[in-house]
Amino acid sequence: MEIPVCIEIQSVSKRYKSSQENSLTDVSIDIACADVFGLLGPNGAGKTTLISILCGIIPPTSGQVHYYMNGSQISDAKRKSKIGFVPQEYAFYQELTPRQNLDYFGAMYNISKKRLEVRREELLEILGLAKSADKKVGTFSGGMKRRINLAIGIIHEPEILFLDEPTVGVDVQSRNAIIRYLQLINESGTTIIYTSHHMSEAEEFCKHIALIDHGKVIAKGELEGLKAANHVSSLQSLFINLTGEEYRD
């Protein structure tokens, strides 16, 4: 049985006004529903630009992105309530507590007050933030902040979740907690699109990947198949093979 496509990226290119070169060139990817899809590449490859286009933060210079739910294409307005976004930055209010942050962003996702209260407490518990739920986030460690960042992105139980380096700069415990929970929600049907520089983490987590370099897709497909085709045993070797060993800015 063929798995339905959730996101269809068709020949997307992006050139910023301040730049002479394309950040993305003719990117075409299909992402299946309930997949964990890794967008991998060196620094400056165009991963964040692609995620920003997929989330509707910036428009592509050319090309199109289509979203499908239950086999039908959905509008931009509907897409906003179906997707969750966890950016690289701590995109929340450091002066507020985790509860206050979740209350605010949850309300922005149109969650009812009652449902929000239940969901908020559930996430605080799962992500190990319940004890610090009424302390200001500004005083938290990097790992705790990453978990709040994640909690905000999934407060509305999105069908598609975008994660831009969700575990960068966190300790092993926090990384484990984050990845474990992401696997859990993926098992319940959430499509995850994920970027990371941690190859071992991506290898463990992703089913399909697209390797991007200099704004172009240099490889895409099922992870094990790509490794076999390139005669390598690990994602890291595949990555080095395809992107080279020179430093990137």
Next chain:
Amino acid sequence: MFKIFSSLRKEFLLLINDKVGLALLFLMPLLLVFIITIIQDSAYKMVNENQIPLLVVNHDSGKEGKKLVALLDSSGLFKVDSQNGIEQSSLKSELLSRGKLLALYIPKTFSAGLESNAEDVSTILMEDLGLEHDTIGQAKVEMPRLSFYNDPVLQENYSYSVMGIIQSYMSVIENSLMIDRMYTNMDLGDKSAVLKKKMISNRVQINQIVASNNNSTVIPNSTQHNVPAWTIFAMFFMVVSLGSNIVKERVSGSFLRLKTMPTTFMLVMFSKMAIYVLVAVLQVALTFSMGIWILPKLGLPQLTVPQNFIAMVAVIFVSSMAAVSYALLIGSLSRTEQQANGFGAISIIIFGAIGGILVPTFVMPGFMQYASNFSPLHWCLEGFYVLFLKGGSWQELKYVFSFLGIFILICQLGTYFKLRLERII
């Protein structure tokens, strides 16, 4: 509704968590109103209520000098310090060493000169009337000159005012002398008193009327300037709190995150504006309460609440919107919190200085008075002046609303285009 409530709640929570911002918004205007009103009220009283210290050196050998000193003393306007032992040559240094600002020197020939002049006037009159009189033995003395010394720190117009007062007392003495001399020459004896009284007391009076639309007798005082002036200053100082609040949200990515959510950015901006307009209204309530209830207890003038309540609400709302819009613009243009705080605060001080908050515009040079038209704080202050001193005339408020309306529009459009350029909107 829950969404709007949550958005307002978030802004409120951010505000109350910003302790420095809160102090600037609420403590600063209270302190400024309190301190500056006391300072300016003292200056106001020095000119209008207290006596002017005047060092007088009377070397006149006649009685007219004493008469002038007595008149100045009894006027209640001067605190006369008679030091007749001082030589005129050392009067300048004495003035400075005694810490006095003004001095008057009455020369030795003061009475003789005035009497001689009165005799001349009387002679002309007698001759014109064809009457004989005795002029033998009367030596001619030059019209005397009084010397008026002033410390250079005094404003020129202040010195001229004091000289004007002395001049008016001189007129009384000169007229009195001339009438006496004429009555004497005409052998009318002591009957001059009635004429002198008539001439001196029956002069044209000047009624001072405050130009107001509601026949209000309220005149500007230190409270009526300082309470609205520093309230407006504090309102605009919200640029430090609101400006850095916006920078933080932009830089942290919260704004971009909101863009991925099923909400409108207008809700974010509306919430910010609503909360900070409320802050501005609270600032007004706080400082006005101080002006009404606390300042009078300290012996300062009480703030008279404007009678046109609707106009007052309109002025407060438009001023608040101007302050909020400016803060939004600075917040959207600044790259860092430091930029927003630094530029925002300095720009408000400059706007305040040229807008008549620190020093009223009417004492500024012409070009600075023209420049004040470009300060939003000036127009806000004008709005409050119209409320306090002109009964809240809608006719005059329309200029205030027009300028502030344009200012608000420019700031809002500037904010919109900058955020759009950053793809936040």
